Amino acid sequence: MWRNYLTVGLRALAKNRTYAFINLFGLAIGLAACLLILLYVQYERSYDRWLPDSDRTYQLQVYYQSKTNGDKYDNQGAPYVTKAALLKDFPQIESATYFGGPRLTLLKDGQATEVEDGRLVDSAFLDTIGLPMVQGDHKALSAPGTVALSETEATRLFGTTSVVGRTLTLLVAGKKADYRITGVFKDLPKNSHMAMRMLARADFPSMFPEDDGYLTSWGWTSGYVYVKLRPGVDVKTINSQMPAWEKRNIPDENFNGNRYNAGDERTFKLVAAPDVHLGIASNSGMTPGNDLQTITTFAVIALLILAMACINFTNLATARASQRAREVALRKVLGATRRQLMTQFLGESVLLATIAMLLALAVVEIVLPWFGNFLDADLELHYFGQDGLILPMIALVLLVGAAGGLYPAFYLSRFQPARVLKANKSAADAEGSGRLRSALVVIQFAVSIGLIICTAVVYSQNVYARTVDPGYKRAGLLQLQGIGSKTLEPQADALTREIAKVPGVESAGRTMIGVVTGQTSTTSVVLPGRPDPVDLGVYSVDAGFFPTMGIRTTAGRVFDERAADDMTTPRPEDPAAERVLVARGGHVVLNAAGVKRLGFKSAQEAIGKTIRYGVKDEYGGIMDLTIIGVVADARFRTVKTAIEPTMFLLDKHNVNWLVARFHGDPRPVREGIERVWRRHAPDVPFDAILADEVIAKAYERLDARAQMFGLFAVLAVVIGCLGLFGLAAFTAERRTKEIGIRKVLGARTIDIARLLVWQFTRPVVLANIIAWPVAWWLMREFLNAYDARISLTPVPFLAASLLALAIAVLTIGAHAFRVARTNPVHALRYE
Structure with missing residues (x-):
């Protein structure tokens, strides 16, 4: 019996090559995507489990x-x-x-x-x-x-x-x-x-x-x-x-x-x-972490793609039921029970899933090196052992076989022999089957449209993140680390001046906060007459920092070389010098966010006001700082992080980075700066990078996410179009006589083609009803994680819908025109 089932299943695949190709190709893609994501999830959850204890x-x-x-x-x-x-x-x-x-x-x-x-x-x-x-x-x-x-x-x-x-x-x-x-x-x-x-x-x-x-x-x-x-x-x-x-x-x-x-x-x-690695503080450690939500999202998308392939199997199996109806009827006449028929059809489905799994494994083996390199992960495929995939693969084959074949098995095994064999008719057009197929096509294209929308939004946010005005001039900016080294402190002023004289360099400055450096420093200040403290970021800079960065002054002035601005004290700490500074007081520059947090109505109102700043008790405990200027907000971190309300101090010892503004080719400028650096500080490594390169590196993970969404969207569209093409082919074959009669009665080729195209694009139009609200909710949550973000406009939704509709029309159109141009004599010659 089982050998007969196997023989019949293989013959059915060989007889219907288009059906077999669509199902095998779709299932292989879906299974390969699932296996790759399974390896990725397994890898992400394996972090540090190799560590003893x-x-x-x-x-x-x-x-x-x-x-x-x-x-x-x-x-x-x-x-x-x-x-x-x-x-x-x-x-x-x-x-x-x-x-x-x-x-x-x-x-x-x-x-x-x-x-x-x-x-x-x-x-x-x-x-x-x-x-x-x-x-x-x-x-x-x-x-x-x-x-x-x-x-x-x-x-x-x-x-x-x-x-x-x-x-x-x-x-x-x-x-x-x-x-x-x-x-x-x-x-x-x-x-x-x-x-x-x-x-x-x-x-x-x-x-x-x-x-x-x-x-x-x-x-x-x-x-x-x-x-x-x-x-x-x-x-x-x-x-x-x-x-x-x-x-x-x-x-x-x-x-x-x-x-x-x-x-x-x-x-x-x-x-x-x-x-x-997957914790809430995953991006504040030694290596970039990941978040469980991202991994779960990709796993769900992979399962949706596999579900789309299963939908193709179900749709095509029910659509071609007419070709199996007489077989079912004859088997029942010869004594086959419904359970045996269901076992046969489920077995065929599992056989198809097994062949698809073998193809999927070949795909995985081929693309795994590229996929691992893309994710910067050491992904390895093991079939046996603790991390072996043999059991998940068997489970996937059985699950996919059951998911794709269960409804067709019920559907095909319920045919009544009398109805099928009477007048050589088929029961393929059982009530409800067409509605189910349309509903499943709607689901397929809802997934495809949703993924296209998500890809467009993620890509647009990525472009926006790279191009949004950061509040400083990023082009022509070189950032150097190490200026805060204790070895360099005695000659840091001279080094900064000489770097500013290198050909091509326009200015140079030192800072405690640079472009995406990860530096965070927070303190509390108090406004006279207000008891509650206010938290502000506090960062040291020198007089050249603001001109070099190109940060705009909105009120007052920024630091210059006058002694009243300078809050630099000797290193190591000199208690006497610290007490003199505390008694004298200092000057600070705020950014616009700092002005707002302190409660001033405008930047101009803040100028000349005093804030109180806590220092060590042995130095006086409280230091008065006068606000001398306000600068525009500058985004030193990525767009995910809100701009920090900040006050800047002029302290040349408490700096870590040097920034240099240059024009022209960056290579000779960098080489010139390096020669100066090596001359002044042979014991301090030269580490310089362009600000544009820092930003590009900071958004690598967002790039990868956009590309992953794009890849999944392409796979979903391909699988959906394969299923749509298969359904159109079988439906056109079933309606050959109807098309012939319509042509004899005067229907034009364009009318027939339009009829067929509309029948299969209508579910694509309806798919938007499902895709749009879900995609809007998901992308709203995605964008809410960013401080600076694009607006969620109807553009990506309309574009995704038109693209999906165009792809569906192109998929069906050529086939519809070919069928519509068929000579009606061939369809009606026996009538």
Whole structure:
């Protein structure tokens, strides 16, 4: 019996090659899309599960929310002081580690290069983060002055991984020292939220003796804290005790006579290492994170594409029922039961799905390298083992076979032999089948139109994000990192002046905030007569910053070289100089958002007003700052982030980046700046990048999302058009005599073609009723995540609908004209 079913199924496919091709091609595309997305989801959920004891390793995250204005900021980093407080109060913690601090500079062969993904760590690092070691063991970083390298970094520096015992010269926080290599660890895989190539053991208290704020401040975040819990400990117990832990450890501060506690605006939480990548703070860590919503969206779209292929199978199976009706009738006459017939047709459906799965696997094997490179992911296809896909593939075949074949099996097996064999008629036109096919076509094209709309909106938002006015002149702007190095501080003024004299350079300035640098610094100020503090971003710049950036002044003036503007004090801190500055007061420049937050009605009203700024108690506690100017808002971050209300200070020591405005070819300008840099600072790496390149890199993920939507939209349209073409072909074949009679009675070719085209484009028109509201809701939610966004106009909706309609007409039109031009004699010669 089963061999007969198999033989009949294969013959049915061979007899109807168009039907077989449409179904196999559509199902293969849908299954391939599902398998690729399954691999992608599997990869995204595999982050850091390779880490030894990953189930006991947690990252301390800080969630900030301002009490004054509700601003939120989630951070994977944590203050240095939190590690000791955790170990002190929670005996459930087996070990804890901190790593972060200033960047590492490698001095080799007279050249200074920044160590990519170089980290300063403390003593318990390898006990907490159990990196697999190639050489050495977990005691490799047990003493200050030791360093561990990744395999790639060891090979890059020495040409071999056998490097234990060798020495590296590093420059850290302005201090040059030799570090002995004591270990080599395996390269971290891409599916890790951590990025590490060099780990240098440091003694943080001795490294920052003059900067105790780094070591003791609960609001200073420059590194990461990880803990390993003891076996059997429930992290929920610790997290539930965090509010009490904050109150015990975070000291009160006085600000303008009011009590202030950093813990009032911060929530601390331990997050499992495997959950960091897809967590709410996923984009504030060492590597860009992802969000579960994006992954879920693509998984749902892949399933919709597969469903469209199943719809094709159902539609075409019911449409060609007339070709199987007599077979069903004869089988019933010969004693076949309805259950046997249903088993036969479901078996044919599963057979088709199996062949489609084999084709899909071939497609996946071919495109997987490209797909992994596109997503920057190490995607691998395994059939067996823990991550093997053999069981999901079998489940997909059975599911698709049942989804595509269940209704046709019920539909075909219910034919009555008497009705079918009487006068050689067929029961193919059973009531309701045409309405079902039309409804399924509507669903198919609703998905296609919706994806086209989403693609258009995402692409338009991407273009808008890149081209929206940022409030500064982005073209011709070069950004350099490292000007804030302690090695450069004594000669930073001279270096900035010489860079401004390089041919092609128009001006140069220094800043604490640059173009998408990730720098965030917030403080509270108080207006005289108002008790409640106001949160503002606070960033240091020099006098050349605003002219170089091209930021427009809307009221007052910006900083110049006059002494009253300069709030720079000596490094290391000189208490006497700090007290003199506090007593004298300072000048600040606000942006337009800062003016609004402080409650001034206009920029001009703010000029000359005084705000009070908290400093250390030993320096006076409160400092008066006079507003001397207001500048237009500038968008230093991506369009997802709201423009920060900001005050700028002129402090030449508290800067990290140098910006240079130039004209002409950027290559000779960059080379000229590099020569000046190398002459002044041979021990500081030269790291310069164009602002346009920074923006392009910042929007890579949005680009990838737009391309993914586009790819899915194309697949959906192709599958929908295949099904539409198949339905048109079978319907035209069934209506051959009707078309012949219409032509004999005088119908023109154009009339017949228009009749056929309208029959199959009508569901496409109706599909808009479903697609438009759903797409509008989804894209509204998508755009609401951006501070600067396009308006959701009817244009993409109308364009998507017209495009889908045009594609449908082209798909059916050529076939309709061919059928309409057929000589009616061939259809009516036996009548």
